[in-house]
Amino acid sequence: MHTRHVHLDEPGRTEWEGFVTGTRAAAAGGVTTVVDMPLNNHPTTVSKETLELKLEAANKKLHVDAGFWGGLVPENALNTSILDGLLSAGVLGVKSFMCPSGINDFPMTTIDHIKEGLPVLAKYKRPLIVHAEIQLDSESHSELKDNRDPRVYLTYLNTRPPSWEQAAIKELVGVTKDTIVGGPLEGAHVHIVHLSDSSLSLDMIKEAKRRGDSISVETCSHYLAFSSEEIPDGDTRFKCSPPIRDAHNREKLREAVLEGHIDFLTSDHSPTVPELKLLEEGDFLRAWGGISGLQFDLPVTWSYGKKYGLTLEQLSLLWSKKPAAFAGIESKGTIAVGYHADIVVWQPEVEFDVNENYPIFLKHPSLSAYMGTRLSGKVLDTFVRGNLVFKEGKHASAACGVPILAK
Numbered sequence: 001m002h003t004r005h006v007h008l009d010e011p012g013r014t015e016w017e018g019f020v021t022g023t024r025a026a027a028a029g030g031v032t033t034v035v036d037m038p039l040n041n042h043p044t045t046v047s048k049e050t051l052e053l054k055l056e057a058a059n060k061k062l063h064v065d066a067g068f069w070g071g072l073v074p075e076n077a078l079n080t081s082i083l084d085g086l087l088s089a090g091v092l093g094v095k096s097f098m099c100p101s102g103i104n105d106f107p108m109t110t111i112d113h114i115k116e117g118l119p120v121l122a123k124y125k126r127p128l129i130v131h132a133e134i135q136l137d138s139e140s141h142s143e144l145k146d147n148r149d150p151r152v153y154l155t156y157l158n159t160r161p162p163s164w165e166q167a168a169i170k171e172l173v174g175v176t177k178d179t180i181v182g183g184p185l186e187g188a189h190v191h192i193v194h195l196s197d198s199s200l201s202l203d204m205i206k207e208a209k210r211r212g213d214s215i216s217v218e219t220c221s222h223y224l225a226f227s228s229e230e231i232p233d234g235d236t237r238f239k240c241s242p243p244i245r246d247a248h249n250r251e252k253l254r255e256a257v258l259e260g261h262i263d264f265l266t267s268d269h270s271p272t273v274p275e276l277k278l279l280e281e282g283d284f285l286r287a288w289g290g291i292s293g294l295q296f297d298l299p300v301t302w303s304y305g306k307k308y309g310l311t312l313e314q315l316s317l318l319w320s321k322k323p324a325a326f327a328g329i330e331s332k333g334t335i336a337v338g339y340h341a342d343i344v345v346w347q348p349e350v351e352f353d354v355n356e357n358y359p360i361f362l363k364h365p366s367l368s369a370y371m372g373t374r375l376s377g378k379v380l381d382t383f384v385r386g387n388l389v390f391k392e393g394k395h396a397s398a399a400c401g402v403p404i405l406a407k
C-alpha cells in the first residue's frame with residue numbers, strides 16, 4: 001500500500017510528526033511506501049541543499065520506504081537552475097500551491113510560475129502536483145464576515161467555496177492542453193492533489209483527460225468518509241483545505257471513484273501540535289488546517305467503500321498499483337517476480353474501535369480524525385521489501401525503510 005501525500009514535517013517541525021512516528025504509524029496501517037511533502041518541514045524542500053537536509057534527517061529513522069516531493073516556489077520557478085538541481089538530486093516531482101500554504105517559507109505560485117516550471121519538469125518527465133485553490137474574495141464570503149460563529153463548521157466551509165478549486169483548475173487545464181502528444185509541453189504532467197469539489201472541478205478534469213491532456217487527480221480518505229453536515233461544532237480535527245463539503249458532494253466523489261475518474265487515493269496526513277489545532281477553543285477559522293489520517297487510510301476507505309460498492313480489486317488499484325506507477329516507482333505496486341515484496345496481510349471484515357486504548361503510533365493520537373469511530377479492516381502483518389516490519393500489533397524490526405530517489 002502506497003500513499004503519495006503525507007506531511008512528516010522533519011526536519012524543523014519534528015514536534016508536529018517526524019519520520020519515526022510517521023513511518024511507524026504507516027507500517028501499523030499497512031502502508032509500505034510514503035511520499036513526503038516539501039512542507040511543513042523547515043526549511044522547506046525547494047533546492048538540492050534542502051533535500052540533502054531532509055535525507056540526513058530521515059537517515060535510520062524510516063520504518064517504511066519513503067520518496068520525497070520537492071517544492072515549486074517563485075524563487076526556483078524564476079531561477080530554473082535551482083529547480084534543475086532539486087530534480088537532479090532525486091525528488092520524484094514538485095508540488096506547488098496556488099493559494100497561501102500557511103507556511104512562510106513556502107510561498108504560493110501563480111499560473112505564470114507554473115508555466116516557467118513545466119518545461120523543466122517535462123525534461124525530467126516528472127509531475128507537477130498542485131494544491132488547486134485560488135483565493136477569491138467572493139461576495140458571500142464578505143457578507144458572512146460580520147456575523148459568523150467560528151465554532152460552527154459551516155462558517156469555515158463558506159470561506160472556501162468550490163469556486164476556489166474551480167478557478168485554479170480552470171487555469172491549470174488551460175495549460176495542460178499543451179501537454180498532449182505533439183504539443184509544446186509534451187512530457188509534462190499535472191496532478192491535482194486532494195480534490196474535494198466533485199462538480200465543475202471534476203467536469204473540467206474529465207474533459208481535459210478526454211482530449212488527451214497529461215493530467216491526473218487524487219482525492220483523500222477523509223473526503224470519501226465524512227460530510228460537512230456531520231462535523232460537530234468546535235471539532236477542528238476535521239479542518240482541512242480544500243474543506244470537506246456536503247453529503248451530495250461526497251456522493252458524487254464516491255461515484256467518480258467507482259467510475260475510475262479519480263486516479264488514486266492519498267492520505268494528506270497533515271498534523272500539527274495540539275495547541276495549534278485549538279481543540280479546546282474549537283475555532284475553525286484560526287485552527288491549523290490539516291487532517292491526521294495516517295495509520296487508518298486502508299480500514300477507513302474500506303469501511304465506507306464496501307457500503308457504496310467499492311471492491312477489493314478497486315481498493316488495491318487505488319492504494320497500490322496506481323499510486324506506485326505514478327511518480328515512476330516501477331519496482332512497487334504489483335505482486336510479481338522482480339517487484340519488491342511490499343505486502344499487507346489484513347482481515348477486511350474484522351471490526352475494531354479506535355479509542356484511547358487503541359495503539360495509535362502517531363506523535364499526536366488525539367488529533368486523529370478517526371478517534372471515536374468503529375472501523376472494519378484489521379492489519380495483521382506488513383512487509384517492506386520482504387522484511388516483516390509490523391506483526392500483530394507490534395513493530396517487528398528496526399527501521400529498515402530506505403529513501404527512494406528518482407534517477
Ligand SMILES: NC(=O)NC(NC(N)=O)C(=O)[O-]
Binds near residue numbers: 007101241290291
Ligand atoms: N501546509 C499544509 O500542510 N497544508 C495541507 N493542509 C490541508 N490539506 O489542509 C495541504 O496539503 O494543503
Ligand SMILES: [Zn+2]
Binds near residue numbers: 193194241
Ligand atoms: Zn494541499
Ligand SMILES: [Zn+2]
Binds near residue numbers: 005269
Ligand atoms: Zn497536503
